[in-house]
Amino acid sequence: MLALRASSCRRHSARSRCRGKSRSWTGPGTHKGNAMTLRLLASVAAVVLAFCGSAQPQSYPARDIRVVVGLPAGSGGDVVARYYADKLSQLAGKPVIVENRPGMILSAGADAVAKAPPDGYTILITSVTSSHAANLFNFKKLPYDPIKDFAPVATLQRSYxxxxxxxxxxxxxxxxxxxxxxxxxxxxxxxxxxxxxxxxxxxxxxxxxxxxxxxxxxxxxxxxxxxxxxxxxxxxxxxxxxxxxxxxxxxxxxxxxxxxxxxxxxxxxxxxxAGIPEFDIAPTWGVLLPAGAPPAIVARLESWFGEIVRMDATRQFLARTHGAPFPGGAKDLADFIPKEIKKWQELSRLAKIVPQ
The missing domain is CATH 3.40.190.10 (Periplasmic binding protein-like II)
Incomplete structure (x- = not known):
């Protein structure tokens, strides 16, 4: 572009024309013009950013979704996660791929999601009871914070x-x-x-x-x-x-x-x-995203999973597997996790569990 401008100036005998173009940016009123231009550019950028921000949830999902489950294929938890992943695929209109990440009793899968991009395309379906509560007392240290590193989406079911x-x-x-x-x-x-x-x-x-x-x-x-x-x-x-x-x-x-x-x-x-009145252990399953996920995407997934829990097919699935529906949204799950942590702190004390 610079070379073209230079040759263009040389082709014109009126050098002042080229100089005039240059002076138009340095003459009187330049600062006012620059300020107006900057304000215009800022306004355009704001509109573009607002449009992009609102368009992203509207177009979600634009590609395959990955559901991570922290248990091996064929396990009871894998059966649960695959059921909900299949129903999510039907509602989202995109393939939902289940990825098994066994290890640390569900915590390896949770860690993988905690460290994933918070774009809504990596979802954790997990026994929150295990990965976000009990494991705090089963292990000396977890590689993630069960509260700060996740965006709660929905509760699904209770099992036993x-x-x-x-x-x-x-x-x-x-x-x-x-x-x-x-x-x-x-x-x-x-x-x-x-x-x-x-x-x-x-x-x-x-x-x-x-x-x-x-x-x-x-x-x-x-x-x-x-x-x-x-x-x-x-x-x-x-x-x-x-x-x-x-x-x-x-x-x-x-x-x-x-x-x-x-x-x-x-x-x-x-x-x-057994004559143990306080015996009540029923793991709760939920859906979480990495912390920082767009609120609009959280809301969309919350709506979809709420619809899945209410399906007749889900009631039939739970009847076959002896689970119980446990519907709830993002706030319900956010409130549930600290309570479950407190419950498992006491259970771990009663059961004399030594962290590994």
Whole structure:
């Protein structure tokens, strides 16, 4: 451009014409003109930015959405996350890809989302009970802040765990299991693959006076071979995974961890069967984005997930997996997390959980 201007000036014999153009920017009233120009440019920029800001949520989503779940494929939590991801894809009109990031009992997945761009295209579907509350007391340090590093979107459902033994075990009630475990003493064993499973077992032990030794697994399903061989005495298993195994004659259910009877489960609560009134462990599932996500996108996802929770298909899904709907928006989840942290602080104390 500079070369063209120079040659243009040389082509004209009236050099003052070129100089005149130059002087038009330095003559009287220049500062006033510059100020007006700057104000005009600022106004245009403001309009463009406002348009872009309002257009972004309107066009969301413009590409595939990634849903992160901190559990392995095929696990009970994976089944939950994939159900909601599939329904989200239907409402959003874009593919929703589920990415499994197992590790640290759901916290590896939560950490991946906390560090993702806050653009609405990376979503965490998680047991908030585990990743944002219980793990504060299961681990000495988490790689994220469960409050500051996330933008809450919605609550989805509550699940529960079932106290199970192998189907051919001689114990047909919590009372019979308790008596046998007391007799075995420190030789008794149980498996766990999540914070609620561990807390359930430790609360049971602490309140009844058992000495059973816990054996950690990445998932409850990973423990089943040893369970079926009789190398493990009992465990608390997610109802999503445990129900089909009970119905298929592989495991025997003795009680549920929820504080009240679960329709269709046909099992007593641990509060009733073990005589532990405060026994109420029912993990809550929710949706979160990285902190700083645009409020309009949070609102859109909040609306979509609220619609999903109200679907007939969701009620049928929860009936099959023995979950309970737990509808709520962004504010509900934001209020819930600190309360759940406080609850798990007390549960961890009662269960004498030592951070790893």
């Amino acid at each position: 765990f079932i106290l199970v033994v192998r189907a051919d075990a001689p114990w047909k009630s919590v009372a019979e299991l308790t008596a046998a475990m007391k007799e075995k003493g420190a030789k008794a064993t149980y498996a766990y693959g999540s914070p609620p499973a561990l807390a359930s077992a430790e609360l049971y032990k602490a309140r009844i006076g058992l000495q059973a030794v816990g054996v950690p697994y990445k998932t409850a399903m990973a423990s089943l071979p040893e369970m079926f061989r009789g190398e493990l005495d009992f465990q608390f298993i997610d109802a999503t995974q445990g129900t089909p195994l009970i119905q298929g004659g592989k495991l025997r259910g003795l009680a549920v961890t929820a504080g009240r009877q679960i329709p269709g489960a046909n099992l007593p609560t641990m509060a009733e069967a």
